[in-house]
Amino acid sequence: MLRCLTAGESHGKGLVAILEGFPAGLKINIDFINKELKRRQCGFGRGKRMQIESDKAQISSGLKNNRTLGSPITLSIRNKDASIEKLHKVLAARPGHADLAGILKYGFSDIREVLERASARSTAATVGIGALCKILLNEFKINVTSRVLSIGGESTKEGIIAKISEAIEEKDTIGGIFEVIIKNTPIGLGSYVQGDRRLDARLAAAIMAIPGVKSFEVGLGLGYAVSFGSEVHDAIYHNKTGYYRLTNNAGGIEGGISNGNAIILRACMKPISTLMKPLDSVNINTKKSAKAATERSDICVVEAAGVVAESAAAFVLAQAFLDKFGSDCLTDIKESYSSYLKRIAHA
Numbered sequence: 001m002l003r004c005l006t007a008g009e010s011h012g013k014g015l016v017a018i019l020e021g022f023p024a025g026l027k028i029n030i031d032f033i034n035k036e037l038k039r040r041q042c043g044f045g046r047g048k049r050m051q052i053e054s055d056k057a058q059i060s061s062g063l064k065n066n067r068t069l070g071s072p073i074t075l076s077i078r079n080k081d082a083s084i085e086k087l088h089k090v091l092a093a094r095p096g097h098a099d100l101a102g103i104l105k106y107g108f109s110d111i112r113e114v115l116e117r118a119s120a121r122s123t124a125a126t127v128g129i130g131a132l133c134k135i136l137l138n139e140f141k142i143n144v145t146s147r148v149l150s151i152g153g154e155s156t157k158e159g160i161i162a163k164i165s166e167a168i169e170e171k172d173t174i175g176g177i178f179e180v181i182i183k184n185t186p187i188g189l190g191s192y193v194q195g196d197r198r199l200d201a202r203l204a205a206a207i208m209a210i211p212g213v214k215s216f217e218v219g220l221g222l223g224y225a226v227s228f229g230s231e232v233h234d235a236i237y238h239n240k241t242g243y244y245r246l247t248n249n250a251g252g253i254e255g256g257i258s259n260g261n262a263i264i265l266r267a268c269m270k271p272i273s274t275l276m277k278p279l280d281s282v283n284i285n286t287k288k289s290a291k292a293a294t295e296r297s298d299i300c301v302v303e304a305a306g307v308v309a310e311s312a313a314a315f316v317l318a319q320a321f322l323d324k325f326g327s328d329c330l331t332d333i334k335e336s337y338s339s340y341l342k343r344i345a346h347a
């Protein structure tokens with residue numbers, strides 16, 4: 001089974017990711033990975049850290065002549081700002097972040113020791129892993145993209161820019177909704193036989209694991225709550241090319257299994273917790289009222305969250321794909337995939 005672990009603090013030496021269970025024989029283009037890392041740093045409203053870091057991936061295992069060996073792939077991203085030992089103590093928890101729960105859970109007396117790992121900086125490693133998975137999925141013409149649907153309730157370009165500008169003006173932050181679209185997924189990834197094998201359950205966990213994401217839906221999502229079944233379930237037809245639907249309210253997944261339609265996911269990224277006009281908080285030493293800590297941060301990260309969510313989804317799709325078609329060697333996987341497609345074409 002495809003597994004991954006990430007490690008690293010926002011101002012430590014850097015971020016590390018290990019991807020285990022990836023097939024042998026795949027050519028890896030490091031430039032593509034670095035382009036994905038660059039995409040993560042973009043977006044109107046991103047913070048000053050993005051001008052400091054030019055995230056580049058180093059791969060130190062699992063490849064020979066840029067081709068995978070089937071052994072664990074170690075990817076690292078160095079931090080230019082590696083000032084963790086010199087940074088000041090943080091004593092007033094930021095409402096909305098892991099600060100207060102974190103120091104109580106781990107017994108810290110400095111919130112810095114929470115925020116270093118809780119920071120969204122960790123998503124650079126997620127994107128490194130996701131880029132490797134996108135290269136694999138691309139071999140089977142499966143592609144993953146994202147788009148911003150709305151920011152602060154605005155969905156036109158002008159409205160979005162105005163809303164983020166207003167947040168900048170007001171020293172505030174703003175969130176919004178992004179969508180992830182996965183095309184050319186075959187029927188049959190995931191399964192109904194066990195909750196943790198349902199593809200939508202795995203995608204939900206992966207997207208909700210992105211710092212700041214507060215809601216997740218597939219296809220019509222909450223729209224199902226206000227509809228009759230006859231209005232929303234996607235009727236099934238068949239012609240010489242096989243089964244097809246005229247609608248995709250299910251967002252490409254039924255019963256925990258991909259149904260061959262585009263997988264459509266939507267999620268809400270909350271306004272960043274660090275506010276330059278901080279909210280009321282408490283000094284964890286004196287227990288006296290204090291304004292929350294203000295750290296260098298972002299105004300709006302919805303676009304970046306969409307890029308991170310692409311990677312999180314790509315990992316889940318690669319995992320489900322390798323579960324179904326094998327994970328040792330790219331040539332065998334291609335053969336297994338093509339015989340499966342032949343079988344279901346005539347089913």
Ligand code: EPS
Pocket residue numbers: 010047048049081118119120121122123124211272273274295296297298
């Ligand atoms: C981020 C890096 C962090 C934050 C931000 C996102 O770097 P620094 O703390 O040095 O500025 O800017 O983290 C958050 C918004 C958050 O809420 O944790 C990044 O690389 O995406």
